[in-house]
Amino acid sequence: MGALLGSLLVLIGSVFLLLAGLGLIRMPDVYNRMQAGTKATTLGSILIFIGFAVLFPGQWARLAILVLFIFLTNPLSSHALARSAHHQGVPVLLPNTSTWDGAGRDDLADAKAEKRAGGSI
Amino acid sequence: MERVRAQAVLTAILFLIWLLLSLPVQFSEVIVGAVVALIIAAVPLPGPAVYREIIPLPRRLGAGLIYVVVFLWAVVKSNIDVAFRVLAPRLPINPGIVRVKTRLTSRVGRLLLANSITLTPGTISVEIDGDDLFVHWISTDARDVEEATGKIVRGFERYLEVCFG
Numbered sequence: 001m002g003a004l005l006g007s008l009l010v011l012i013g014s015v016f017l018l019l020a021g022l023g024l025i026r027m028p029d030v031y032n033r034m035q036a037g038t039k040a041t042t043l044g045s046i047l048i049f050i051g052f053a054v055l056f057p058g059q060w061a062r063l064a065i066l067v068l069f070i071f072l073t074n075p076l077s078s079h080a081l082a083r084s085a086h087h088q089g090v091p092v093l094l095p096n097t098s099t100w101d102g103a104g105r106d107d108l109a110d111a112k113a114e115k116r117a118g119g120s121i
Numbered sequence: 122m123e124r125v126r127a128q129a130v131l132t133a134i135l136f137l138i139w140l141l142l143s144l145p146v147q148f149s150e151v152i153v154g155a156v157v158a159l160i161i162a163a164v165p166l167p168g169p170a171v172y173r174e175i176i177p178l179p180r181r182l183g184a185g186l187i188y189v190v191v192f193l194w195a196v197v198k199s200n201i202d203v204a205f206r207v208l209a210p211r212l213p214i215n216p217g218i219v220r221v222k223t224r225l226t227s228r229v230g231r232l233l234l235a236n237s238i239t240l241t242p243g244t245i246s247v248e249i250d251g252d253d254l255f256v257h258w259i260s261t262d263a264r265d266v267e268e269a270t271g272k273i274v275r276g277f278e279r280y281l282e283v284c285f286g
Contacts, residue, residue, distance in 0.1 A: 043197065078245055
């Protein structure tokens with residue numbers, strides 16, 4: 001029973017990781033790829049760790065630390081990537097792709113432009 | 122007094138992580154872990170000043186626990202949400218970067234808020250500037266700053282505010 005439950009958790013986790021990879025290919029720009037890359041991988045790897053904890057109950061404490069570590073580092077790295085992309089001037093929407101409706105909006109670019117105009121940077 | 126409390130908090134955190142790492146634990150390991158944690162906490166580094174913001178009062182710990190539950194539930198929801206977006210043939214996204222405001226003043230609180238935003242429904246914190254957080258939103262659905270703040274920030278802020286101030 002434990003082996004079945006553990007394996008099932010690992011399998012579901014792997015599916016989420018697969019979806020994250022698919023998202024990296026399907027999404028149109030850096031920021032949206034980041035969305036797929038951060039979120040699906042978080043739940044995916046955590047489910048795999050929980051599955052391991054069910055399969056190998058003696059290791060639960062170390063796996064718990066790993067989960068904590070992922071919760072702390074995963075968002076940090078994607079934040080750093082998104083932030084540096086924006087500093088490099090990567091636009092929020094790619095031109096020439098028309099798979100979505102609605103104009104893009106970028107409050108951060110506006111705020112940066114305002115600051116530059118005010119000379120406070 | 123504040124400094125001693127920060128050192129006590131740091132010692133407790135280090136000791137807990139040590140215990141988790143060395144489970145099943147032996148008595149000698151407990152002693153060594155406690156001593157080393159005390160020594161590290163006693164070294165006057167600039168970093169541990171952050172631990173002054175962690176004040177172990179029952180009310181704050183309770184809010185922290187509720188926050189963890191709210192946060193985990195949001196993580197599960199966001200993962201399923203993004204998974205559906207990836208799988209949907211029409212790729213239903215409407216991305217944009219919105220400005221939101223936070224009431225939190227402590228550094229730990231803001232760190233956890235930004236982290237939680239990144240890990241939950243379709244949002245990534247891109248930049249922070251004073252009280253303003255700039256968030257990339259996969260399905261932008263707000264007319265102004267207040268609406269975006271209500272949808273993205275409030276759910277976590279309510280508990281983090283009590284926990285860290």
